[in-house]
Amino acid sequence: MTADALPYASKLRRSFVTPEGVDLRLELAPAGTRAAGFFIDALIMLFTLIVVTLIMVFIAVPGLGEVLTVLWLLGFFLLRNGYFVLFEMGGRGATPGKRLMGVRVVARDGARLTGAAVVARNAMREIEVFLPLSFLGAQAAQGLADTFLTLFALLWSGIFLFFPLFNRDRLRVGDLVAGTWVVNTSKAKLSHDLVGSAAMQRRVFPEAALNLYGVYELQTLEEVLRLEDPKSVATVAQIIRTKAGLPPDGDDYGFLSDYYAALCARLEGGMLVGRRRENKWDGA
Numbered sequence: 001m002t003a004d005a006l007p008y009a010s011k012l013r014r015s016f017v018t019p020e021g022v023d024l025r026l027e028l029a030p031a032g033t034r035a036a037g038f039f040i041d042a043l044i045m046l047f048t049l050i051v052v053t054l055i056m057v058f059i060a061v062p063g064l065g066e067v068l069t070v071l072w073l074l075g076f077f078l079l080r081n082g083y084f085v086l087f088e089m090g091g092r093g094a095t096p097g098k099r100l101m102g103v104r105v106v107a108r109d110g111a112r113l114t115g116a117a118v119v120a121r122n123a124m125r126e127i128e129v130f131l132p133l134s135f136l137g138a139q140a141a142q143g144l145a146d147t148f149l150t151l152f153a154l155l156w157s158g159i160f161l162f163f164p165l166f167n168r169d170r171l172r173v174g175d176l177v178a179g180t181w182v183v184n185t186s187k188a189k190l191s192h193d194l195v196g197s198a199a200m201q202r203r204v205f206p207e208a209a210l211n212l213y214g215v216y217e218l219q220t221l222e223e224v225l226r227l228e229d230p231k232s233v234a235t236v237a238q239i240i241r242t243k244a245g246l247p248p249d250g251d252d253y254g255f256l257s258d259y260y261a262a263l264c265a266r267l268e269g270g271m272l273v274g275r276r277r278e279n280k281w282d283g284a
Contacts, residue, residue, distance in 0.1 A: 014169070014181070026183040029103040031164045034182055040097030045083055049076060080130055084122040089115050091219070094185075102185045109179060117178040124174030128160035203258040209244035210266045221260050228253070 012028040029037075052075060056068055087095040093113050094104040105121070107113045136153035139145040164170045175181065213221070224232050230252075237252035240259060249255060 011168070012170070014183075026106070026181070028170050029101075029182045029184050031170055033101050033103055033184075034164065034170070037095070037097035037101040037103060040100055041083065041095045042097075044096060045079055048079060081122060081126060084125070085118055088113070088118045088122070098182070099185075103182050104185050105180050105182055107179060108181050113180070117180055121172070121174035121178035121180050124172070124177055128173060129157050132156045202254065203262075205244070205246075205259060205262050209240070209246065209259075210263055212240065212243050213263060218260070218263055221256065221263070225253070225256055225260060 012030065014026055014028060053072065056072060060068060084095055087098075088105050092099060092104060093106060098104055105113060105118070107117060132153040136145055136150060139149060160173055164172055169175075169181065171181070221236065224236050233256060234252045237255050238248075240246070241248060241255070
């Protein structure tokens with residue numbers, strides 16, 4: 001990173017305190033990166049819509065034109081809303097566009113991203129962008145879109161689209177309502193000790209210790225290991241040892257690395273047999 005870029009990056013860095021009390025210091029995604037991710041998602045949805053439209057035209061039955069039109073409109077509504085909700089409710093907290101651009105959605109309070117928050121932030125997008133533009137398109141198709149209506153719809157959507165540029169946290173209105181951030185995903189590669197095979201682990205953990213955490217906590221642990229902040233590493237290691245009843249051994253980073261590897265192996269095994277835990281509150 002250049003010297004000129006450092007002040008800008010520091011302006012986007014925010015404190016992100018996990019439920020364990022660890023400050024991960026995440027970096028907010030720039031507006032341009034978010035826009036690029038949305039553009040990729042829009043292309044995916046457009047391609048899907050075109051494919052579905054061609055299929056509906058191919059199987060169209062005479063006399064059912066109005067029914068197919070209603071189904072198409074309903075499908076478009078479900079696509080543009082369900083697409084974002086389903087992907088962001090996943091473990092990665094990101095749509096394909098966000099993943100390609102290296103960003104994800106997180107809760108601003110440091111807790112797990114909830115389904116209610118995901119639905120809220122994406123429901124607002126309907127009001128921000130899709131509703132006025134859809135109404136404008138419908139009016140234009142009937143030849144009823146005058147200059148005032150066109151300018152009003154474009155101005156309405158423009159205000160919301162550019163809203164992230166005018167607040168320091170780069171928040172959409174949907175983020176304000178839902179209590180979320182869009183942050184950069186750390187691209188640093190984990191050391192071989194973290195992702196190595198179980199045979200390379202120096203410590204063996206009891207099943208009760210591995211039952212303490214799920215996928216969400218695994219991602220938090222991964223961030224702590226990537227940052228390599230001694231205070232954060234020591235805090236998390238102490239919390240896990242206390243909960244699991246394990247004695248300290250003077251090597252907090254090694255302890256967390258081994259615990260991370262063991263937890264990865266356990267969760268991957270659980271996915272193979274359909275028992276993946278999303279977080280520590282889910283049943284084992």
